[in-house]
Amino acid sequence: MATILIVSGSPSPTAPTGVLLDHVRALLPGHEVHTLTVRDLPTVALLSGDLLDACVRHAMELVDRADGIVVASPVYRAAYSGLVQSFLNLLGKTALAGKVVLPVANGGTQGHLVAIEYALRPLLTARGATDVVTGHFVPDAEIHAELATAVGQELTAAVRQFTVAVTEHRGLATAS
Secondary structure: OOEEEEEEOOOOOOOHHHHHHHHHHHOOOOOEEEEEEHHHOOHHHHHHOOOOOHHHHHHHHHHHHOOEEEEEEEOEOOEOOHHHHHHHHHOOOOOOOOOEEEEEEEEOOHHHHHHHHHHHHHHHHOOOOOEEOOOEEEEHHHHHOOOOHHHHHHHHHHHHHHHHHHHHHHHHHHHO
């Protein structure tokens, strides 16, 4: 059983990103899944980079223990949310090394799709991620339509690819 951390950049539980993550979480049976909701971290500690704050320290421990990390963000103006940026800024340059990472994003139009490859992926690799599986973008309209069949199947396939990579990576790590 792998340990998966879901990092949520959702501004609220009922926002499209929060609803999307409920669906992703349901696709991870058999794994120990933790959710880190960035909006719940103390604002001053998050923005000032206070690594001594107990909540921030706990968040860093969750990252350290995870075999795989799902980073989810709404897309605004072709970029990830400030919540995701603020959290990832707290991480050291090698914090994501040795972890499989799945970027997931949602936004108003297909034009926001580029945010995963051109904005979020570079931020993840700057934090040491070398095993970033193909990210997945879901238009907000599909989330509100309860993940229409084709979009739901594509998301399921992306999460499956992620879990296979996590399992393989974890198997290699234990064999070493």
